[in-house]
Amino acid sequence: MESGLDFTIVKDNLLYFMIGAYPEGKLGGIALTIYLAVAACFFSFWGGLILGLMNVARNKAIRYASGAFVNFVRGMPLLMVIFWCYFLVPGLFGQPVGETKTVIIALSLFTSAYMSQIVKAGIESIPKGQTEAARSSGLKLWQVMVFVILPQGLRNMIPSFVNQFVSLIKDTSLAFIVGVSELTHVATQINNRSFVYPTEIFIFIAVIYFILCYIFTEFSRWLERRLAWRKSI
Amino acid sequence: MIRFEGVHKWFKKLHVLNDIHLHVKQNETVVVCGPSGSGKSTLIRTINRLEPIDQGKLVVDGFDLTDRSFDINKLRAEIGFVFQQFNLYPHLTALKNITLAPIKVRGMARKEAEDLATALLERVGLAEKRNVYPAQLSGGQQQRVAIARGLAMKPKIMLFDEPTSALDPEMIGEVLAVMRHLAHTGMTLVVVTHEMGFAREVADRVVFMDHGAILEEATPDEFFLNPQHDRAKQFLKQILTPMHCEM
Numbered sequence A: 001m002e003s004g005l006d007f008t009i010v011k012d013n014l015l016y017f018m019i020g021a022y023p024e025g026k027l028g029g030i031a032l033t034i035y036l037a038v039a040a041c042f043f044s045f046w047g048g049l050i051l052g053l054m055n056v057a058r059n060k061a062i063r064y065a066s067g068a069f070v071n072f073v074r075g076m077p078l079l080m081v082i083f084w085c086y087f088l089v090p091g092l093f094g095q096p097v098g099e100t101k102t103v104i105i106a107l108s109l110f111t112s113a114y115m116s117q118i119v120k121a122g123i124e125s126i127p128k129g130q131t132e133a134a135r136s137s138g139l140k141l142w143q144v145m146v147f148v149i150l151p152q153g154l155r156n157m158i159p160s161f162v163n164q165f166v167s168l169i170k171d172t173s174l175a176f177i178v179g180v181s182e183l184t185h186v187a188t189q190i191n192n193r194s195f196v197y198p199t200e201i202f203i204f205i206a207v208i209y210f211i212l213c214y215i216f217t218e219f220s221r222w223l224e225r226r227l228a229w230r231k232s233i
Numbered sequence B: 001m002i003r004f005e006g007v008h009k010w011f012k013k014l015h016v017l018n019d020i021h022l023h024v025k026q027n028e029t030v031v032v033c034g035p036s037g038s039g040k041s042t043l044i045r046t047i048n049r050l051e052p053i054d055q056g057k058l059v060v061d062g063f064d065l066t067d068r069s070f071d072i073n074k075l076r077a078e079i080g081f082v083f084q085q086f087n088l089y090p091h092l093t094a095l096k097n098i099t100l101a102p103i104k105v106r107g108m109a110r111k112e113a114e115d116l117a118t119a120l121l122e123r124v125g126l127a128e129k130r131n132v133y134p135a136q137l138s139g140g141q142q143q144r145v146a147i148a149r150g151l152a153m154k155p156k157i158m159l160f161d162e163p164t165s166a167l168d169p170e171m172i173g174e175v176l177a178v179m180r181h182l183a184h185t186g187m188t189l190v191v192v193t194h195e196m197g198f199a200r201e202v203a204d205r206v207v208f209m210d211h212g213a214i215l216e217e218a219t220p221d222e223f224f225l226n227p228q229h230d231r232a233k234q235f236l237k238q239i240l241t242p243m244h245c246e247m
């Protein structure tokens, strides 16, 4: 065996890395990782927003309920959340739910809990005078939230959102535990077939995760700039 | 228009409003003054229920503020409030700051609201600033936009809580000029301010507060020339001597 790294194994399996067994079989690999991340990102954004709003609600019952949920989820390792969903969600729906959907639900629940705290902090970071001015003009509470507080708060939240979503991209790798053939799962499969090039394979997927996170971070920087209202002349 | 009858309010143990009786008639301008912490802001903020009262009766434009069953937003729409810190919405242009409430609360058409806002900006001398964000405006300009924002709802009452206290001296005049103009148009105004020149010129009455109570209520002439209360005399001496401008 020659010394140095040999990436032929990656090259030979590139398509498999990219899309798994698709189109004969199920979609997998990088494509599935991206799918999981984007779907969970979407749901956890809205989930986090709703939970965050519940967290600052006037109604105590709503506040406590959402607070309890958030603390419960944050107190669990993600792996547990995935397992729980894996065993509980089909029962809830009364029919089998695909592993991929289960994982998206688990990731969304988990990330929503963290997102909600970002949303809460973002809302609370807006000076009280903003609410007072808006309320004084006769706007309803929800209008104050939608037209005055959230537009300012969400923009402040972007950097924290990005951190959370970057974690989310990496967290999708845990989906392999319930047999979802995303990137890590595919890598493990290929490695199990040959057993010769684990270093190359795992360097490759590390680079892929890095690139995915990097692209996402750059995208959100761009978004942040676009949403920025001019702070000074 | 505004009637306080034996109004009390506490912040925990602090008796911040103590048996307030005050009647502001339509078209009147009432100036409220008094030392820091005397409850002036709290008083003016009870008028649109930014601060609820604990005891007594407060009737504004026919609404009993202790009655929890009516829609407070209806009343708030009729009352403009101008804050010491301006509180413009930093994510909206001057124009949008002004049009937000007319569109969302009054259901005004966008075009109509924008025309109204443009006219109001003209009136406060800022026509050319309509598409500028608050951060690009000076303090005096921001406060004038804030006044225009309040006026956009065509309110029956305008409340001012130390509108010039956060401003550099050279900008105070421009804001007072706008307020003076308002007073002359017959708007009902309640103004918390230490600008005694303004009080003397446009106030129908001056109210002096200390420790949550109204100690003196008089016409400007009476108040300035012949204050009854020792605390008021002391306060006037402090505020009218140039000494209080020390660094």
Ligand SMILES: Nc1ncnc2c1ncn2[C@@H]1O[C@H](COP(=O)(O)OP(=O)(O)OP(=O)(O)O)[C@@H](O)[C@H]1O
Pocket (backbone or CB within 6 Å): B011, B014, B016, B034, B035, B036, B037, B038, B039, B040, B041, B042, B043
């Ligand atoms: N939300 C609050 N909670 C507790 N105490 C408060 C609150 N708001 C005001 N106070 C207290 O109530 C008293 C009166 O406050 P207020 O702001 O009405 O005074 P002010 O006359 O407007 O003073 P200033 O001239 O400094 O603005 C002060 O002692 C203040 O510390």
Ligand SMILES: [Mg+2]
Pocket (backbone or CB within 6 Å): B040, B041, B042, B161, B162
């Ligand atoms: Mg005050």
